[in-house]
Amino acid sequence: xEKHMKEVIAIVDEDDKLIGTTTRYEAHxxxxxxxxxxxxxxxxxxxxxxxxxxxxxxxxxxxxxxLAFSESYISGIIxxxxxxxxxxxxxxxxxxITHKIIDTIKPGRINKRFEKVFLMRKDxxxxxxxxxxxxxxxxxxYSKEELIELLAEDxxxxxxIFTNHCKKILKEIILKEL
Numbered sequence: 001x002e003k004h005m006k007e008v009i010a011i012v013d014e015d016d017k018l019i020g021t022t023t024r025y026e027a028h029x030x031x032x033x034x035x036x037x038x039x040x041x042x043x044x045x046x047x048x049x050x051x052x053x054x055x056x057x058x059x060x061x062x063x064x065x066x067l068a069f070s071e072s073y074i075s076g077i078i079x080x081x082x083x084x085x086x087x088x089x090x091x092x093x094x095x096x097i098t099h100k101i102i103d104t105i106k107p108g109r110i111n112k113r114f115e116k117v118f119l120m121r122k123d124x125x126x127x128x129x130x131x132x133x134x135x136x137x138x139x140x141x142y143s144k145e146e147l148i149e150l151l152a153e154d155x156x157x158x159x160x161i162f163t164n165h166c167k168k169i170l171k172e173i174i175l176k177e178l
Contacts, residue, residue, distance in 0.1 A: 010035050010069040014101075016114045021069045031110030033101070037077045038064030038115065039094070040169065044123040046178045047141035050166065051085065054137050059150075060163045061117075062139070063087075073099075073116040085139055086130025094118040097173055104164055117169055119177065144178040 011020045011032050027034045038061035041049040049062040063081040067073065074091045081089050097119045104111040129139050142150070147170060154161040162170070 007066065008068065009066045010071070012114055016099075018069060024066055028109045028111050031112045033112050033114065035067040035073065035076070036064065036113045036115045037067060037073050037080065037118070038062075038165070038169070039077050039081055039089075039118045039120060040097075040174050041120050041122060041124065042174075042177065043121075043141055045141070045143070047143050048147065048170075048174055048178070049124070049139055049141050051131070051139045052137040053163070054133065054135055057137065058163050058166075059161055060166045061169070062120075077116075077118055084132050084135050086132075087124060087128065089120060089122075093120050093122060095120070097177075098169075102165065102168075115165075117173070119174075144175060147175060147178075 007024045008021050009024050009027055010018055011022055011027065011034050013019050013033065022032055026032065041062040043049070050059045051062060052058070053060050063077065063084045065076065065080040067076040071079070074094065077094065078089055078091070081087050095118060097117050099114065099116045102113055102115045126139065126141070131139060150161050151167065151170060153159055154167060
């Protein structure tokens, strides 16, 4: 079992109130409602930073992850951003763009979570990112035009490019910000 599946995370009720903890593996196996967070970084050229995930090669949010019991959404995204791509962010730089329950159901896995998605507009050169090789193969900026083309290509089921979550947030929110 991968080490992140043993990670202890916060379990919440339908009002996003903390009610306990479980492992990430058990939360996904049982469909326990938990907390996740993600961040999309947009530079001065109006390009979105996406990470290429190590485990499957798909493009995902700039950073993101699960929250521990004692962690707030803000502290969680600050920690995840530092761990995954080596960038320090402050709460003042973050703009919350959505907070809702999202369900992703796959065979043997039910990911039911309250997700807060943040946006940060900041010009960070690619050379500044220090990726965690266990989680991130690489990072790159994408223009609106490139994203539209890649999203259309991803709609062809033979060629998965994005995580389902990233694809949904890009289409519903991020493209409108560019």
